[in-house]
Amino acid sequence: xxxxxxxxxxxxxxxxxxxxLESGLLALNDGDTDIETVNAVFRAVHSIKGGAxxxxxDDLVGFxxxxxxxxxxxxxxxxxxxxxxxKVMLRSADVLAxxxxxxxxxxxxxAERTAVLAKELEALAKGEALPAAPVAAAPAAAxxxxxxxxxxxxxxxxxxxxxxxxxxxxxxxxxxEGDVSAPVETTGSESYSNKFTVxxxxxxxxxxxxxxxVLLLRDLAKLGEMRVRCETDGLPAxxxxxxxxxxxAWLIEISTNSAEDEIRSVFEFAEWDCQLEVxxxxxGVEMPETxxxxxxxxxxxxxVPFDLSLLDDEPAAAEAAAPAETDIAQVTAASGEPADAGQxxxxxxxxxxxxxxxxxxxxxxxxxxxxAAPQTxxxxxxxxDRLINLVGELVINQAMLAQSVVENExxxxxxxNLGLDELQxxxxxxxxSVMAIRAQPVKPVFxxxxxxxxxxxxxxxxxxxxxxxGENTEVDKTVIxxxxxxxxxxxxxxxxxGLETPEKREAIGKSREGVLRLSAKHRSGRIVIEIAxxxxxxNRERVRQKAxxxxxxxxxxNLPDEEIDNLIFHPGFxxxxxxxxxxxxxxxxxxxxxxIQSLGGRINITSTPGKGSIFTMSxxxxxxxxxxxxxxxxxxxxxxxxxxxxxxxxxxKQDIHSFGSNQRLIAIRDTFCxxxxxxxxxxxxxxxxxxxxxxxxxxxxxxGGQRALMVDAIQGQRQVVIKSLEANYTSVPGIxxxxxxxDGRVALILDVDSVVAASRGQSMRGEMSLAAAG
Amino acid sequence: MTSADEAPHVLKLPAVxxxxxASRLHEQxxxxxxxxxxxxxxxxxxxxAQCIQVLLSAAESWRRxxxxxxxxxxxxxxxxxxxxxxxxxxxxxxxxxx
Numbered sequence: 001x002x003x004x005x006x007x008x009x010x011x012x013x014x015x016x017x018x019x020x021l022e023s024g025l026l027a028l029n030d031g032d033t034d035i036e037t038v039n040a041v042f043r044a045v046h047s048i049k050g051g052a053x054x055x056x057x058d059d060l061v062g063f064x065x066x067x068x069x070x071x072x073x074x075x076x077x078x079x080x081x082x083x084x085x086x087k088v089m090l091r092s093a094d095v096l097a098x099x100x101x102x103x104x105x106x107x108x109x110x111a112e113r114t115a116v117l118a119k120e121l122e123a124l125a126k127g128e129a130l131p132a133a134p135v136a137a138a139p140a141a142a143x144x145x146x147x148x149x150x151x152x153x154x155x156x157x158x159x160x161x162x163x164x165x166x167x168x169x170x171x172x173x174x175x176x177e178g179d180v181s182a183p184v185e186t187t188g189s190e191s192y193s194n195k196f197t198v199x200x201x202x203x204x205x206x207x208x209x210x211x212x213x214v215l216l217l218r219d220l221a222k223l224g225e226m227r228v229r230c231e232t233d234g235l236p237a238x239x240x241x242x243x244x245x246x247x248x249a250w251l252i253e254i255s256t257n258s259a260e261d262e263i264r265s266v267f268e269f270a271e272w273d274c275q276l277e278v279x280x281x282x283x284g285v286e287m288p289e290t291x292x293x294x295x296x297x298x299x300x301x302x303x304v305p306f307d308l309s310l311l312d313d314e315p316a317a318a319e320a321a322a323p324a325e326t327d328i329a330q331v332t333a334a335s336g337e338p339a340d341a342g343q344x345x346x347x348x349x350x351x352x353x354x355x356x357x358x359x360x361x362x363x364x365x366x367x368x369x370x371x372a373a374p375q376t377x378x379x380x381x382x383x384x385d386r387l388i389n390l391v392g393e394l395v396i397n398q399a400m401l402a403q404s405v406v407e408n409e410x411x412x413x414x415x416x417n418l419g420l421d422e423l424q425x426x427x428x429x430x431x432x433s434v435m436a437i438r439a440q441p442v443k444p445v446f447x448x449x450x451x452x453x454x455x456x457x458x459x460x461x462x463x464x465x466x467x468x469x470g471e472n473t474e475v476d477k478t479v480i481x482x483x484x485x486x487x488x489x490x491x492x493x494x495x496x497x498g499l500e501t502p503e504k505r506e507a508i509g510k511s512r513e514g515v516l517r518l519s520a521k522h523r524s525g526r527i528v529i530e531i532a533x534x535x536x537x538x539n540r541e542r543v544r545q546k547a548x549x550x551x552x553x554x555x556x557x558n559l560p561d562e563e564i565d566n567l568i569f570h571p572g573f574x575x576x577x578x579x580x581x582x583x584x585x586x587x588x589x590x591x592x593x594x595x596i597q598s599l600g601g602r603i604n605i606t607s608t609p610g611k612g613s614i615f616t617m618s619x620x621x622x623x624x625x626x627x628x629x630x631x632x633x634x635x636x637x638x639x640x641x642x643x644x645x646x647x648x649x650x651x652x653k654q655d656i657h658s659f660g661s662n663q664r665l666i667a668i669r670d671t672f673c674x675x676x677x678x679x680x681x682x683x684x685x686x687x688x689x690x691x692x693x694x695x696x697x698x699x700x701x702x703x704g705g706q707r708a709l710m711v712d713a714i715q716g717q718r719q720v721v722i723k724s725l726e727a728n729y730t731s732v733p734g735i736x737x738x739x740x741x742x743d744g745r746v747a748l749i750l751d752v753d754s755v756v757a758a759s760r761g762q763s764m765r766g767e768m769s770l771a772a773a774g
Numbered sequence: 775m776t777s778a779d780e781a782p783h784v785l786k787l788p789a790v791x792x793x794x795x796a797s798r799l800h801e802q803x804x805x806x807x808x809x810x811x812x813x814x815x816x817x818x819x820x821x822x823a824q825c826i827q828v829l830l831s832a833a834e835s836w837r838r839x840x841x842x843x844x845x846x847x848x849x850x851x852x853x854x855x856x857x858x859x860x861x862x863x864x865x866x867x868x869x870x871x872x
Contacts (some may be wrong), residue, residue: 179862202823207793217858228860235827238807238835243800243828246795250860 006269007541009106010051012378017044018097022447025093038081042071048096054265058193059114060096066118067092070125079124084656088120094451094748111150192255196263197283199251199276206273217250219266227287227629248273253287288447381477384437388624390723391434393428395625396740398427399718403742428719433624439474442529446471446485449491450516456495462504463512464495469519475527476622482599483529483619486592490531490615491516491558493589496720498535498613508610510534526643527621530748532614538607540564546573565613567606569593598726600736602753628720628749629697634684638711639720639739639745644708644752646698648714651691662688666696666708673698676759678708678750682734699752707756718742721748736757779836779848782842783809789817791825804827810842815868818852826859827868833865 011312024041027034049064070089073079081089095117098109136770198220202213220226231249235241256262263278266270402420446468457464475483499505499514506512517532540561547553547567559567566574595602601619620626628639629648655667656675664675679685689710696708720739725732726750735750783806788795803811813829829845836843845852848868856867 018856032830207822207824212793214821214855214858221858228858230830230860230862232830232834232863235831235834237801237838238828238831241800241828241831244824246824246827248823248827248830252860 006312007055009378010055011100013051014048014100014104017048018093018100019444019447021093022042022090022670023125024452025086025090026450028081029090035075035738038071038075042068042075042659045071045096046193048100052103054104057099060099060103063092063096063099063114063118066125067096070121073125073277085124087126090115090454092117092121092533093719094454153541172226191257192256194259195253195280195282196260197277197279198252198254198263198279199249199278200267201254201275202270203273204242204244204246205277206270207246209270209273209612211273212269213250216266216270217252220252220254220263223258223266224260225250225684226254228252229283229285246319251283251285251287253283262695270326281738304328325596376757380438384434388434388438391405391431392624394722395427396742397718398423399742400744417721431625431719435476435624438477438478438622440480440482441472441474442483442527443471445480446518446520447486448484449487452491453495453516456492460496461501462495462499462514464514464516466513467517469517470521473520473527475520475619476624479527479599479621480620482595486595486617487529487531489592490590492613494531494533494613498533498537500536506761522617522621526618529617529619530614531617532612534612537609537611538565538568538605538614540607540609543567562606565607569603572616597753624722624738626722626749627717627718628739629695630720630747631695632713632715632717633682633711634679635691636684636744637741638678638709639747639749640697640699640709641749641752644699646700649696649698649708651708652693653692653698656691664688664691666691668698668708673708674759675708676709676755678755679710679712679751681755681758707759709750709752709755720747720749780810782844783827784812784814784846786814787818787825789819791818793819793822793824796822796824796828800828803828807839811836811844813843813845814848815845815852816846816847818849820854821855821858826856826861829866830861830863833863837865 018461021041024037024044027037028041045064049061049068051058067089070079074085079085095109095114098113101477102109103108180602196532200213200216202211206213215754217228219669229251232247234249235247241247254261260278260280264276267274267276276681368496371418395747398420402424405416450466450468453464462744463687494516495514499516500508500510502512507515515534517530519530519532521528544553544564547564547570548555550566552570552573556689563747566567568588568590572588573588593603596617596619599619602619603614604616604618606612606616624641627642629642631638631640631644649668651666657665657667659665659670666675675691677688677691680688689712693713694710696710698706698708700706720741722737723739725735725738726733728738732748735748736753736754737749739749740747743746775820785802785806787799791799811832833843843865845866853868861867
């Protein structure tokens with residue numbers, strides 16, 4: 001099995017553990033006193049330590065150990081989780097995250113910070129320990145300095161499941177980075193200190209779960225020199241054989257310098273799906289000659305694409321994965337358990353019984369440890385993406401089919417039409433289900449923000465409380481992945497520039513603690529994320545002055561408040577007199593805006609002087625499909641996102657009013673709304689079209705305010721599959737993406753906001769083409 | 775009834791012999807039950823234990839039926855995997871390594 005893959009799985013699990021750790025600590029911080037929360041926190045650190053030990057990540061193990069010891073004091077109630085204690089622990093969780101990230105991506109963590117925190121943690125464990133402290137607290141006092149890798153075994157607090165991290169050196173893998181501290185001899189049996197006999201009998205589940213004997217034996221072979229005997233006694237005749245059953249067993253003699261634990265850990269991911277017995281000494285039966293140790297690495301066996309992880313408990317993934325699990329269950333059931341197929345070798349009947357008992361015990365322990373976690377599978381994102389792409393093609397294909405049926409006019413309620421309707425419904429359902437697989441709650445991103453807030457609060461000496469709402473709101477994974485960066489920047493900005501210092505707040509009658517509210521919710525097919533602070537609000541006078549200085553607006557221009565506020569998103573605009581370390585990292589709010597826009601999102605700000613500012617981001621739930629209105633403009637077919645359209649209307653001559661040189665308004669009931677000729681603004685035609693001959697789409701833009709977009713005709717309404725224009729061609733101003741219509745033609749999807757912005761005036765048009773050029 | 779002397783049917787193995795391939799291989803072998811089989815494993819770049827299992831079962835069944843079963847051509851991967859798995863059945867271990 002590829003080491004990097006196992007390591008990657010470990011890091012993915014680390015991410016989950018870290019999230020668990022942080023949410024547990026935050027819950028404790030909010031006054032949660034449930035012992036289960038403490039246990040969960042402890043388990044998280046304990047698991048990270050265990051895994052890190054297996055990969056020889058000494059820094060991580062060292063720090064996790066100290067952290068865990070202190071947590072154990074909390075668990076055993078010798079240390080009270082006061083706010084001060086939790087503050088240290090939250091910071092420790094940050095360091096643990098950093099150490100994990102450093103181990104994953106390379107790089108280093110500030111050793112001093114780690115050491116200081118480790119000392120604080122130790123002090124907590126020691127300082128609070130009563131003379132009659134339970135034994136579990138003792139290791140803290142005896143523990144070696146944490147960041148220095150120690151060869152001595154440290155005593156391990158165990159959690160209630162009895163899980164003991166298994167130290168296992170993978171140093172002998174050539175593709176691993178890091179120093180090879182203890183090179184393992186692979187040749188010459190005299191140099192091996194241990195000899196083990198391994199009896200291994202896979203069950204069909206082992207294969208169904210994506211494991212493979214060949215890979216396991218290959219990994220085992222890397223630990224030393226081995227001789228293998230394949231036992232075929234239980235193998236039925238070909239016509240009785242279930243090709244997916246498991247009938248073979250293996251008897252392996254291995255000479256190695258590794259300990260028994262290390263031999264066992266090769267089978268770690270398969271142990272519940274096989275009978276495994278490892279005993280010291282020789283097997284006592286005749287073995288074939290030395291087996292090949294080397295396998296051509298360029299032809300790897302099926303990589304394990306997913307594993308059934310009992311620890312994974314993301315509800316969304318669980319739901320989505322349910323059908324897949326059923327499949328696996330069916331396969332397993334169909335293949336049957338060849339209970340009597342693999343007869344134990346006659347020379348070791350008692351031992352085999354012991355293996356079976358042991359396996360049962362392991363299984364029972366596993367079940368006991370993880371009581372009710374819903375089953376999920378880890379699936380390679382590429383596979384989901386491929387599926388989404390295929391479903392996209394299916395949607396297009398279905399639309400094409402529908403169109404050709406219409407063109408060939410089969411007449412009324414024929415069976416074909418009926419079938420097509422059903423097909424359409426099914427396609428839609430498939431598409432929704434596939435999208436649901438990618439949907440994930442924003443919680444992990446929000447949790448990361450609490451750390452950002454802590455750090456900046458520390459740096460700026462401000463007291464900040466982060467309140468999060470709607471963190472279970474789900475959105476496409478692509479959106480989530482790209483959300484962290486702009487969000488981080490906005491949070492930094494809000495704390496650094498938005499909130500006042502505690503002294504200043506006190507002076508104006510606010511509480512010393514600033515409140516930052518981060519919320520997510522679904523609104524008309526989009527996800528809306530708000531960052532609200534109760535700070536000073538935008539200093540409009542300064543923003544205006546800066547914009548005049550930078551030549552963005554003229555001194556005479558009288559802009560409404562909303563537009564002044566939005567000036568901060570203009571490229572190159574920064575009101576900070578001096579660039580601070582925190583928010584002024586050369587990245588302006590324009591970059592934030594651009595990255596939100598590249599996701600098909602919009603950002604908007606509302607600010608009340610003295611009361612604070614609210615940044616509102618609205619993002620599509622998915623980047624793959626869109627409900628759109630198909631329209632004709634100057635002979636071209638365009639798609640207007642349905643979410644943007646408020647209503648459509650047929651303008652009457654008396655409703656159209658001209659003013660200025662080329663501005664037109666349309667009267668809608670008792671209000672006037674600017675009329676935007678889409679064909680003209682996209683330069684499809686040089687002159688303005690007659691509004692009376694077209695249709696007006698009343699749209700609402702994120703910046704507030706409505707516009708009536710003039711198009712020539714409406715063709716219909718349908719769901720379209722979004723194809724990126726940037727990826728396939730190049731970005732075009734005013735166009736968000738493209739799609740393929742039922743007749744195979746490409747239609748452009750209108751970027752309503754940028755068209756509205758372009759209609760507002762010269763400066764915004766400049767920005768628009770700048771965005772296109774970038 | 776075929777005798778062991780008759781010209782064997784060449785069973786060409788695909789490049790990837792993973793779990794899904796085991797069922798296909800099994801079906802294919804079943805259709806050849808009346809024939810002598812010469813396996814060509816020269817294209818095999820990936821092989822899992824369950825396909826080996828099918829081959830081992832087939833080899834034994836053919837032996838019992840008095841028909842010929844052998845692996846005449848083999849890729850290095852195939853040969854090495856057999857070695858790694860400790861398979862010693864003469865009908866399955868390749869006669870030559872190409």
